[in-house]
Amino acid sequence: MAEDVRIDEIYRTVSSLPPGELAAFLAVAEHGGFRGAARTLDQSASALSHSVAGLERRLKVKLLHRSTRNVSLTESGKYFAARLMPAISEVGKAIQDLQEMNQAPTSLLRINSDANAAEQVLMPLLTRFLQSQPDMRFEIVTDTALVDLAEGGFDCGFRLAEWVPDDMIAIPIGPEQQHIVVASPAYLGCAPSLNQPSDISQHRCAQLRMPSGAIYRWEFQRRGEAISIDTKGNLVVDYSRLLLAAAIEGYGLAYVTRWMAKSHLEDGTLTQVLVEWTPPYSGLSLYYPRHRHISAGMRAFLAFLRAA
Template sequence: MSSLPPGELAAFLAVSQHGGFRAASRMLGQTPSALSHAVAGLERRLKVKLFHRSTRNVSLTEPGRRLLQRLMPALSEIGLAVEELHEQSTSLSGLIRINCDANAAEQVLMPLLTRFMKLQPTMRFEIRSEGRLVDIAEGGYDCGVRAAELVPDEMVAIAIGPDQQHIVVASPAYLDGAPAIKIPSDLSLHQCVQLRMASGSIYRWEFQRRGEDVVVTTPGNLVVDQSRLLLAAALDGIGLAYVTRWMAADALANGKLQQVLDDWTPPYPGLCLYYPRHRHFGSGMRAFLNFLKAEGSLRAAP
């Protein structure tokens, strides 16, 4: 069969969706007579009757109903294609509010965010960095960034960074002459810089080796509430610190810090951006999520 004229298909769809020739004519800006001729032409080409017509009513025949059902998915795809084209050809705008741990913002979120903002300079972002976990929906945030293990089950999560690793470090000066550290329980003989969490509790150091999980309450005379202060104390020789490898990378590379208990601190799944599963987003947020997914695909490529 030769291709069907788009005008005849458009007339059929309009009459189907608006329930009659007069209503469809008002939507398309054509006369009822013109639409009637177009539908009749389509019926001749298909050799079927598509509508039951009367002076009071117009309704689909069974072949007409089947044709409409087959056309609707294609129309939906066309609509999405047009919407995506429109979004790509116009500047995106809007505000996206993100709740994020401060270290996660510095390590992973900000580099992604700045790249996206260069592509979409009219988009606006507000980042609230804090240690405590919050209900992002209740707090008025569009999304949050946390370690994968902390993302609530009901949220949609997108991995946005590499695996993380917490390690134990100290300065060479502190380790010189100090008791040997072979297993986590040896930490009881050392000064360990403590981190107070936003909840008020002291963070306990976590270790794992060959399926064995160990959580240690460490001793220490210094308590801080920021990870950067842990690193500073270790660099000054105050004691051992439990920090991310990312944070300690430069100091390890230049020899200012040394790692201990290497085989007890394996990597674990990294950071995720997460958002409520059923929330409706505007074009700006959808574009940002698509950007993050594309960045993740690039990182995963060999």
């Protein structure tokens, strides 16, 4: 109840101050004088001076030092301007957001994503969203490495949940992920037995080079035991679909996502091995900076993703 009374007092105080006087004072404070403020507000300098003088009389506080040569803020004026600016800025944002809420989203959204993640989950969602919002535009830029969204001019990113930086807002999207070890039946028919991850050392493996230059280590887990394995082979690629292609052609073992290998497992082109050692893990997330202004288009897309 006390808070309601305080808010009512604030309303009465603000309503007693003509908006033109506040606008005149803030413009003078921002431009450091009446002439610059007059150009901004398209009023005469004398009219603005009269408005600020009226504000000072109502508040019973001197806000400006005036002389024939310049105008400067008093200590009270500096304090008042510093407190008003954020509030006025919030009012402006509220008006902008309200206007955007009542308009069909038409903005361009730039998304940075891993290529496989975009193909598996993001593209089907985007095509559905665009059916309901045909004026929206998207640009998808794929990178293996994690990039700085602000530096790259991106609205959001799409990556495995474990890769999302802590200072981002993340929305989980899609099913759990799973990396598995696969090979062709022809290769397995004449290769050494493969019962545990340590047996991989006896096998030829298609290897993936990461953006850092390192060869990706295969990760395994079973009943709380987690290990990473260095592989060996004479085929190194920088795109995971080439790993799949190598396995299909009978080169050796490949470490790929179940989603990527699904159809080949179903038709018998590939066989999964070390099944107990490759459990699923957290899926993909769309993420964006916590403190960035959200456009109408981005807001509509986020609402769609949460519903989907």
